[in-house]
Amino acid sequence: MKTLIIYYSQHGSTEVVARTLAKELRTDILEVIDLKKRSGFKNKLTSCIDSIKETKTEIAPSKVDLTEYDSIYIGTPTWAGKPTPAIITLIDRCDLKGKDLYLFATMTGRGGQATVDRMAEKVKVRGARVIETFTLNTKDKDIETLINDTEAIIEILDLKMYSG
Numbered sequence: 001m002k003t004l005i006i007y008y009s010q011h012g013s014t015e016v017v018a019r020t021l022a023k024e025l026r027t028d029i030l031e032v033i034d035l036k037k038r039s040g041f042k043n044k045l046t047s048c049i050d051s052i053k054e055t056k057t058e059i060a061p062s063k064v065d066l067t068e069y070d071s072i073y074i075g076t077p078t079w080a081g082k083p084t085p086a087i088i089t090l091i092d093r094c095d096l097k098g099k100d101l102y103l104f105a106t107m108t109g110r111g112g113q114a115t116v117d118r119m120a121e122k123v124k125v126r127g128a129r130v131i132e133t134f135t136l137n138t139k140d141k142d143i144e145t146l147i148n149d150t151e152a153i154i155e156i157l158d159l160k161m162y163s164g
């Protein structure tokens, strides 16, 4: 049973969650980068519109070969109550047939659940089975707190039971 954790992170919080999961569950990890400029107020607005419309973006790597993995975690920040364009783009390019999926979203307020629900819809259409979803509020949290919160989720959801 081999597991890969895939994530997109603009400001680092989702990355802390993903890295903690990878360390604790001893999995491989892969960062997806959005090649579109996302910093600054104007671009934040565009990012929200792109997320609401599920507009595709340029990502690196452009495609991920998941052949050797049985279980895949996909993590995203919540943008306007939706998954980020990078993650939407990635999901639509992956062959997820027969894979076990774990989906997570970070957020600072509302919309995290809608975000994982939308990812769940999309991965199921691509043939995956959703095993677990979770959200994590990152508002005003330092790295240590984010690590502790992620470790708590691992315990509560018994995620170590499935990985290896």
Ligand SMILES: Cc1cc2nc3c(=O)[nH]c(=O)nc-3n(C[C@H](O)[C@H](O)[C@H](O)COP(=O)(O)O)c2cc1C
Pocket: 008, 009, 010, 011, 012, 013, 014, 015, 044, 045, 047, 048, 076, 077, 078, 079, 080, 081, 082, 106, 107, 108, 109, 110, 111, 112, 138
């Ligand atoms: C463009 C944009 C839109 C956002 N929209 C939401 C939202 O709808 N709901 C929410 O709770 N947080 C929202 N946030 C906050 C992020 O989801 C939150 O800070 C997240 O943990 C950031 O992850 P990162 O540090 O990995 O980039 C938004 C942030 C950005 C930049």
